[in-house]
Amino acid sequence: MTMCILTVDDSRTMRDMLRLALAGDEFEVVQAVDGLDGLEVLGRNEPDVIITDINMPNLDGFGFIEGVRRTERHRSTPILVLTTESDSVKKQRARDSGATGWIVKPFDPVKLIDAIRRVAA
Amino acid sequence: MDPMEAIKATFFQECDELLGDLEAGLLTLETGDGDLETVNAVFRAVHSVKGGAGAFGLEPLVRFAHVFETTMDMVRSGALAPDPDVIKVLLRAADHLADHVSVAKGNDTALGGEDGLVAELEALSSGAGTGDAPVPSIAAAANDEPDFGFSPMMISIDDGPDEAPAGVPDWSVSFTPKDVMYRNANDALPLMRELTRLGPVVVSCDVDQVPLLDALDPLGAYLTWNVILTAPDVARERILDVFEFVDGDCLFSVEPVQAELPDLSFVLPDLEPLIPTAPDEPEPALLAEPALAPIDAAAPPAVAAAAPAAAAAAGAADAPSADGRASEAAAPTIRVDLDRVDRLIDLVGELVINQAMLAQRVMESGVARSSNIALGLDDLEQLTREIQDSVMAIRAQPVKSVFQRMPRLAREVAAMTGKRVRLVTEGEGTEVDKTVIERLAEPLTHMLRNSIDHGLETPEERRAVGKPEEGVVKLAAMHRSGRIVIEISDDGKGINRERVREIAIKRGLIEADASLSDEEIDNLIFAPGFSTAATISDVSGRGVGMDVVKRSIQALGGRITIVSKPGHGSTFTMSLPLTLAVLDGMVVTVGEQTLVVPITAIVESLQPKPGDIQALGPEGHVLSVRGAYVPLIDVSESMGWTSPDLTGPGVTLLVESGTGGLAALRVDAIQGQRQVVIKSLELNYQQVEGIAAATILGDGRVALILDVDALISLRKRTAPPPSFQLAIAS
Numbered sequence: 001m002t003m004c005i006l007t008v009d010d011s012r013t014m015r016d017m018l019r020l021a022l023a024g025d026e027f028e029v030v031q032a033v034d035g036l037d038g039l040e041v042l043g044r045n046e047p048d049v050i051i052t053d054i055n056m057p058n059l060d061g062f063g064f065i066e067g068v069r070r071t072e073r074h075r076s077t078p079i080l081v082l083t084t085e086s087d088s089v090k091k092q093r094a095r096d097s098g099a100t101g102w103i104v105k106p107f108d109p110v111k112l113i114d115a116i117r118r119v120a121a
Numbered sequence: 122m123d124p125m126e127a128i129k130a131t132f133f134q135e136c137d138e139l140l141g142d143l144e145a146g147l148l149t150l151e152t153g154d155g156d157l158e159t160v161n162a163v164f165r166a167v168h169s170v171k172g173g174a175g176a177f178g179l180e181p182l183v184r185f186a187h188v189f190e191t192t193m194d195m196v197r198s199g200a201l202a203p204d205p206d207v208i209k210v211l212l213r214a215a216d217h218l219a220d221h222v223s224v225a226k227g228n229d230t231a232l233g234g235e236d237g238l239v240a241e242l243e244a245l246s247s248g249a250g251t252g253d254a255p256v257p258s259i260a261a262a263a264n265d266e267p268d269f270g271f272s273p274m275m276i277s278i279d280d281g282p283d284e285a286p287a288g289v290p291d292w293s294v295s296f297t298p299k300d301v302m303y304r305n306a307n308d309a310l311p312l313m314r315e316l317t318r319l320g321p322v323v324v325s326c327d328v329d330q331v332p333l334l335d336a337l338d339p340l341g342a343y344l345t346w347n348v349i350l351t352a353p354d355v356a357r358e359r360i361l362d363v364f365e366f367v368d369g370d371c372l373f374s375v376e377p378v379q380a381e382l383p384d385l386s387f388v389l390p391d392l393e394p395l396i397p398t399a400p401d402e403p404e405p406a407l408l409a410e411p412a413l414a415p416i417d418a419a420a421p422p423a424v425a426a427a428a429p430a431a432a433a434a435a436g437a438a439d440a441p442s443a444d445g446r447a448s449e450a451a452a453p454t455i456r457v458d459l460d461r462v463d464r465l466i467d468l469v470g471e472l473v474i475n476q477a478m479l480a481q482r483v484m485e486s487g488v489a490r491s492s493n494i495a496l497g498l499d500d501l502e503q504l505t506r507e508i509q510d511s512v513m514a515i516r517a518q519p520v521k522s523v524f525q526r527m528p529r530l531a532r533e534v535a536a537m538t539g540k541r542v543r544l545v546t547e548g549e550g551t552e553v554d555k556t557v558i559e560r561l562a563e564p565l566t567h568m569l570r571n572s573i574d575h576g577l578e579t580p581e582e583r584r585a586v587g588k589p590e591e592g593v594v595k596l597a598a599m600h601r602s603g604r605i606v607i608e609i610s611d612d613g614k615g616i617n618r619e620r621v622r623e624i625a626i627k628r629g630l631i632e633a634d635a636s637l638s639d640e641e642i643d644n645l646i647f648a649p650g651f652s653t654a655a656t657i658s659d660v661s662g663r664g665v666g667m668d669v670v671k672r673s674i675q676a677l678g679g680r681i682t683i684v685s686k687p688g689h690g691s692t693f694t695m696s697l698p699l700t701l702a703v704l705d706g707m708v709v710t711v712g713e714q715t716l717v718v719p720i721t722a723i724v725e726s727l728q729p730k731p732g733d734i735q736a737l738g739p740e741g742h743v744l745s746v747r748g749a750y751v752p753l754i755d756v757s758e759s760m761g762w763t764s765p766d767l768t769g770p771g772v773t774l775l776v777e778s779g780t781g782g783l784a785a786l787r788v789d790a791i792q793g794q795r796q797v798v799i800k801s802l803e804l805n806y807q808q809v810e811g812i813a814a815a816t817i818l819g820d821g822r823v824a825l826i827l828d829v830d831a832l833i834s835l836r837k838r839t840a841p842p843p844s845f846q847l848a849i850a851s
Contacts, residue, residue, distance in 0.1 A: 010165070013132040013173040020124050055165050057158075069304075078306045084172050100306045101366030106176040118315055119366065121308060 004028045006047035008038035010056045021109035035059025039067045054083040062097045069098035078119035132173045136222045139166040141525035143215050151208045164193045182221040189214045192246045210241050291378035297345040302370035315363040320352025469512045470798030476505045517552035520598045523562050524549045534573045547597035553605050554700035564670045568609050576613035610692035616685040618642045643683045647671040678721045706797045709788040711756045715824045722829040724775040744785040751783045754836050778833045
């Protein structure tokens with residue numbers, strides 16, 4: 001079954017890399033450019049897993065995750081945080097917001113897919 | 122192209138934007154207008170450059186960006202105030218970051234002077250540490266952050282041995298989720314599934330903690346999972362990795378199994394039934410009720426085996442079919458090969474011409490203006506124009522891409538000349554065709570440098586005349602009647618007309634007793650002879666390179682004017698076409714040929730009376746225009762078609778060359794003004810002297826576009842001697 005992945009990142013480079021990493025029959029990729037856009041895209045799509053950056057304009061990753069979790073429909077949609085931030089305070093904050101897991105940039109495509117599998121229902 | 126190469130190209134493109142944002146943000150902060158969002162945007166810009174650079178292994182860039190980012194983080198957290206001194210260092214860091222990107226692109230090779238800058242940045246961030254918030258040192262922060270490679274955070278969960286002791290075949294994993302784990306959308310099922318990938322498992326579920334139904338919190342967590350994993354070769358880390366995301370959200374242990382299996386109260390022989398993709402008939406289960414199932418299917422008791430199946434079924438039912446989804450979030454842009462756009466622009470240009478020809482033919486056939494055909498043609502014309510505008514808009518870009526290089530230049534020139542400058546930009550969003558943008562950078566650079574170097578006074582001089590020490594240079598872009606107007610103005614001392622006059626006389630550009638208006642004197646700085654001599658480089662006027670500027674503006678089909686007010690500054694105004702793909706031309710007939718003369722070169726058109734044309738020397742002719750004589754160029758003769766016949770009927774176009782010299786072009790007839798699509802003659806044939814380019818007319822014929830400058834200099838070389846030329850120049 002094709003899995004739908006929503007990626008939220010303000011960097012075009014990163015969006016392109018995520019799309020490339022997930023290219024293939026296994027995943028269908030939907031993209032958003034920041035937290036606000038992410039919530040909007042989420043309104044039109046049913047992703048199986050969400051991957052989001054933290055540092056973004058308009059609505060950052062923390063706010064986005066909280067927004068997703070406030071939506072009844074997405075309370076149990078796994079959210080992976082993809083970030084260069086690795087300090088434990090930020091990680092804890094992400095988790096407190098409702099993040100399911102995290103991946104440190106730059107990511108390895110294999111590990112990324114591993115992480116998706118690890119959280120996907 | 123290799124997809125990674127394509128992404129790398131995108132990255133560099135993005136870098137340019139980010140660097141522009143970075144600089145703009147810092148400049149905003151410098152003026153004190155910045156807010157928290159400005160600081161955040163600046164931080165994000167550095168952060169994103171670093172992130173992308175990390176992905177491509179551009180380590181020097183990442184290292185520098187990291188130090189920069191750390192300092193920006195201090196500003197972001199409020200530990201470091203963005204005062205002017207701090208911003209100065211940050212601006213230099215931004216410039217240096219741009220250099221790093223340039224090196225990474227392969228445009229530059231060497232980078233120097235980084236150590237000092239790094240030390241300054243580090244001093245800023247460590248100095249900030251003495252403030253309110255305790256701040257870790259750079260070194261600690263750097264060590265804290267594993268930037269290279271994928272480095273999952275290792276979790277030390279218990280004290281068990283790291284390696285399976287020899288002879289111990291199995292691992293015993295005990296796993297008790299807390300409710301927070303489910304709230305963050307982690308689930309026991311995928312974790313168990315991951316374990317099965319490591320080796321055969323025996324899973325049991327301890328349901329002792331499950332309360333009675335009336336005390337059951339559907340969002341609570343009550344289960345403990347025990348797993349025996351038969352995978353002797355699997356290191357303990359691999360198992361810990363599986364549980365990486367739930368560290369802290371569960372109780373968890375991994376032990377090597379020493380002897381027999383623990384007494385399992387609820388043994389599942391195989392996990393397979395737990396991970397069906399879509400079971401035909403989900404077992405009716407307590408928790409298969411829709412309200413509960415998707416939330417926390419694995420937690421409730423008694424139905425441990427059935428619940429995940431139900432959840433999976435629910436999931437399968439919920440998931441819309443793949444084609445039901447929008448396959449892509451609405452993309453704000455598409456990337457198109459420039460050739461395709463150019464082709465489209467060509468075609469639309471031909472459409473415009475064709476439409477004009479059609480209209481002309483219809484009118485010639487005597488159809489009434491109010492007839493249906495004529496009205497239809499009017500609509501068609503309207504539509505074609507709109508299509509043309511829309512197509513041209515595809516290639517239009519905001520001038521921002523050129524403007525954003527200017528602040529850095531301003532800083533560099535200011536530093537070199539010891540002046541204080543604030544560069545203000547306006548109308549950065551004004552759009553111009555890509556072809557124009559690309560050629561705008563050079564003249565702009567030149568003019569900005571001139572404004573600071575020659576226009577602005579030193580801080581001392583400014584203080585002496587009661588001006589603020591910091592000079593202001595304004596760069597503004599706007600659309601005005603189908604053209605783009607770019608203004609560079611300064612609040613400096615204005616043009617020193619006395620000196621300009623002196624120099625012009627010394628250079629032989631004007632007679633010592635010539636009477637010139639202020640405007641004429643100001644315009645002397647564009648004269649070719651004015652700036653070439655090295656001895657005037659220290660002059661207070663604005664000589665250096667302005668002739669070059671004027672020429673490149675004219676090459677773009679543009680004009681440049683000056684307004685200067687002594688003591689108050691100068692304003693240079695450039696007026697440019699919005700595109701180089703089409704040209705406003707005067708279509709003329711010469712013999713059997715149709716030619717196009719660029720409108721920008723034409724001053725006026727004249728129908729000379731026989732007495733106005735006078736022979737001069739064996740072959741030359743001059744035209745009398747209101748008492749002055751200008752060289753007359755017979756286009757047909759210049760093109761080598763006929764020998765001059767100046768007795769017949771004909772019209773002349775008074776044209777101005779790039780250097781300001783006037784000449785009259787003689788043609789047989791003027792057909793009218795029209796927009797034409799420019800085609801390169803050089804690319805399709807070869808360079809021809811006197812011809813700038815070609816175009817295709819509505820009837821499919823090729824028409825040549827005259828190069829007025831070349832025609833004038835061609836005539837100078839072949840006709841009267843220079844001494845004679847000078848006599849008629851004024």
